[in-house]
Amino acid sequence: MNDQIVSTVAPDMVHKNLIGGRDIPASDGMMLDVLSPVDGALFAKIAAGTAEDIDAAVQAARAALEGAWGKLTATERGRLLMKLAAAVEARADELAALESRDNGKPLRQSKADAIALARYFEFYGSAADKLHGDVIPYLNTHFIGVERVPHGVTGHIIPWNYPMQIFGRSVGAALAAGNSTVVKPAEDASLTILRVSALAREVGFPDGALNVVTGLGRTAGATLAAHPGIDFLSFTGSPETGTAVQTAAAQNHVGVTLELGGKSAQVLFDDADIERALPTLVNAIIQNGGQTCSAGSRLLIQRGIFQEVVDAVAERFRALRAGHPEREPDLGPMINQAQQRRVLGYLERGRNEGLTVVGEGVVALDAPAGGYYVAPTFLAPVPHQSILFQEEIFGPVLVATPFEDEAEAIRLANGTAYGLVAAVWSRDAMRSTRVGRAMRAGQVFVNCYGAGGGIELPFGGFGRSGHGREKGFEGLIKFTTTKTLVIAHG
Numbered sequence: 001m002n003d004q005i006v007s008t009v010a011p012d013m014v015h016k017n018l019i020g021g022r023d024i025p026a027s028d029g030m031m032l033d034v035l036s037p038v039d040g041a042l043f044a045k046i047a048a049g050t051a052e053d054i055d056a057a058v059q060a061a062r063a064a065l066e067g068a069w070g071k072l073t074a075t076e077r078g079r080l081l082m083k084l085a086a087a088v089e090a091r092a093d094e095l096a097a098l099e100s101r102d103n104g105k106p107l108r109q110s111k112a113d114a115i116a117l118a119r120y121f122e123f124y125g126s127a128a129d130k131l132h133g134d135v136i137p138y139l140n141t142h143f144i145g146v147e148r149v150p151h152g153v154t155g156h157i158i159p160w161n162y163p164m165q166i167f168g169r170s171v172g173a174a175l176a177a178g179n180s181t182v183v184k185p186a187e188d189a190s191l192t193i194l195r196v197s198a199l200a201r202e203v204g205f206p207d208g209a210l211n212v213v214t215g216l217g218r219t220a221g222a223t224l225a226a227h228p229g230i231d232f233l234s235f236t237g238s239p240e241t242g243t244a245v246q247t248a249a250a251q252n253h254v255g256v257t258l259e260l261g262g263k264s265a266q267v268l269f270d271d272a273d274i275e276r277a278l279p280t281l282v283n284a285i286i287q288n289g290g291q292t293c294s295a296g297s298r299l300l301i302q303r304g305i306f307q308e309v310v311d312a313v314a315e316r317f318r319a320l321r322a323g324h325p326e327r328e329p330d331l332g333p334m335i336n337q338a339q340q341r342r343v344l345g346y347l348e349r350g351r352n353e354g355l356t357v358v359g360e361g362v363v364a365l366d367a368p369a370g371g372y373y374v375a376p377t378f379l380a381p382v383p384h385q386s387i388l389f390q391e392e393i394f395g396p397v398l399v400a401t402p403f404e405d406e407a408e409a410i411r412l413a414n415g416t417a418y419g420l421v422a423a424v425w426s427r428d429a430m431r432s433t434r435v436g437r438a439m440r441a442g443q444v445f446v447n448c449y450g451a452g453g454g455i456e457l458p459f460g461g462f463g464r465s466g467h468g469r470e471k472g473f474e475g476l477i478k479f480t481t482t483k484t485l486v487i488a489h490g
Ligand code: NAD
Pocket: 157, 158, 159, 160, 161, 184, 185, 186, 187, 215, 216, 217, 218, 220, 221, 222, 223, 225, 236, 237, 238, 239, 241, 242, 244, 245, 259, 260, 261, 262, 292, 293, 339, 342, 392, 393, 394
C-alpha cells in the first residue's frame, strides 16, 4: 500500500520507522494496514520495513555505540531508563488504550502490561551500574581483570502477544548493559512499541541507541536475523520461526536467546487446596485469551479428585465471556483471523478425536461482529496422545487428564516437547518440593501460578520452549559478554 491512500486512517495513526532518532518511512514508501482484532476495522498503518531499512537501523545503532550512547557511563544509562520508566508509568492509560485497540486484550491487562514495562525499565535501569566484573587470582606478577561488556548491536524480534512486556524485558536489559538496539515488532502489534520508543527519544536517549523497524517477519524480521552487523539476537515467538532465526544467527556466529512458548501443566494432588487453586487454574489459561507462552494449558488431576475439580472448573468456564476489551470481559478477541481459525481448528480436531467439552463460555452478544472472538472451552478427560494435550494452541482452550500417582504425574507433566512453566498443588511440602524439582520447566510454581512469571525471576525454557533466559538479573547478564585483561607488572 502506498502513501496515496494513507488518508483512510487518522493522521496520528500513520507510523514510520524510528532510525537514528528520526521518523523515516520505508525505503520504498510501502505501508501495512493495521486491523483491530476488536472489530476487524482498519485503524492504523505502519511502515513495511525493507532490507534497506534494517541495514540503515543497524548502521545507526553502530554509530550510536561509537558515539554519544557508547560514551555514557553505566549510571547515566541507568538514569535514562529510570526516566523512561517514569514516562511510561505516567502514560499507562494512554498506552493501555492503544494496546487494547491494537492487540485486543482487555484494558486491565493492557494497563498491567504498561505498568510491567515501566517496572522492567526501572529494574534494569537500577541494575545498570551494579553489573560488575571480577578480579581473578593468577600469577603474583600479573593482575587479571574480567570486565562485563555489551555484545554491541543487539537485534530484538518481538511477538504480538505481550508487545510491551517482551520489549521491556529484552530491550530494557540490552540498553542497561550498554548495547544499542534494533527492534522488529510483530506486524500485528507494533504501536505501543513505537509509542514507547518515541518516549525514549523525548526523555533523552541518544539517537540510534534504540531503533525500530516495523514490517513483515519474512522481510524485515529475516533481514534482521541474518544481518552481519548484529552481535546478538533475542527472539520470542513460534518454534518454527525460532529455528529460522537461530539458523540465520549461526551463519554470523552470534548468540541468540529463544523463547518459543509452552504447554505448561498444573498438577493437582488429592490433598490440594482446591478452593484456593480454582481461580488460578482458570486465569492461567484465560489471561490474554490463552495467547500466552506460559499459559497453564493442561490440568493434571489425581484420580480421586478428578471429577470434583473438573466439575468446578467447568462451572467457572460456563461463566466466562469473551468480548470488547473496553467492556471488562474475561478475555478479548484472538489477535487476528488466522489465529481465530487456528484455535477453532484445534477444537474441531478435538471433536474428531471424540473428546468431550465439559465447560464452554460465551462470546458476548455485544461483541463487535467483525472481531476475532473465540468462546473459552474446557475439555476432559483428554488422553496424553491427543493433539490437544501435546500442541500449543495459543487460545482459551484447557484440557484435563487424570493421573494415579506421583510418578505418573511427573511423566505426564514432562510428556510434551515443551518445558516452560509448571505448577504443583499439594499441602504436602515434601511431595510438592520433590515433584517440583522433577519438572522439566524453566519456572515451577508451588500452590500458585505465575503466567509470565515476574520481572525479577529468570524466565525461559527447555526443549521446544527454547533456550537462554530473559528477565531478572540473569536476563541482564545475557546481554553482556566478558573480556579478560591480563596485566604483567613484574
Ligand atoms: P512468529 O514466530 O511467526 O512471529 C513472531 C515474530 O517473528 C514477529 O515479529 C514476526 O514478524 C517475526 N518473524 C516471522 N517470520 C520471521 C522470519 N522468518 N525471520 C525473522 N523473524 C520473523 O509467530 P506468529 O506467526 O505471529 O504466530 C504463530 C504461532 O506462534 C502462534 O499461534 C503461537 O502458537 C506462537 N507464538 C508464540 C509466542 C510466544 O510468546 N512464545 C508469541 C507469538 C506467537
